Amino acid sequence: GAVVSQHPSRVICKSGTSVKIECRSLDFQATTMFWYRQFPKQSLMLMATSNEGSKATYEQGVEKDKFLINHASLTLSTLTVTSAHPEDSSFYICSARLMSGSSYNEQFFGPGTRLTVL
């Protein structure tokens, strides 16, 4: 159980276009999902916290108009990279938090989406 999927796994797009990445919790409901960005040989950097039914909370330095997040249901969050540029090329990973009733709720990670902007 507790599987998180991402679609697409890879995407190549032209500069100036927008790209949407989906994150789904397949067998549980997630009121909170997280979006991370990972540069080569670097750590996962939290970009934003996605909350079902409300606005996302962005980390400092992350442009909310550039990275649009929508958490329309308890199993789906989307990240749209608007007007993508080559510097947006990266590995984007989402996670979903499983509410277990305990004080800590584990995050389960998706397989990631490799975005390449030409």
Next chain:
Amino acid sequence: AQSVSQHNHHVILSEAASLELGCNYSYGGTVNLFWYVQYPGQHLQLLLKYFSGDPLVKGIKGFEAEFIKSKFSFNLRKPSVQWSDTAEYFCAVGRNTGFQKLVFGTGTRLLVSP
């Protein structure tokens, strides 16, 4: 702000060798500590976690980690590695409040040669 540092970026070991990966964090409050593993081509998986209690925690696949509060450390260990342990290992720190966001270390790439 919280930060996590992993001292070893690349580690190469032979099978049956012992493993210790360092992790230090900076945060003065109560934290939860995690080690995640990412096998080639796969997603991040939780290896083990520490919330409170016994500072020596055991995880899956024979891994364990020791929380030393005075040193702000949470080092990962395995007495005898296998070829299948080849992966990238991430240390992460989170707070048990709010959204329970995680801060990750830079990762350590482990290569185990048969």
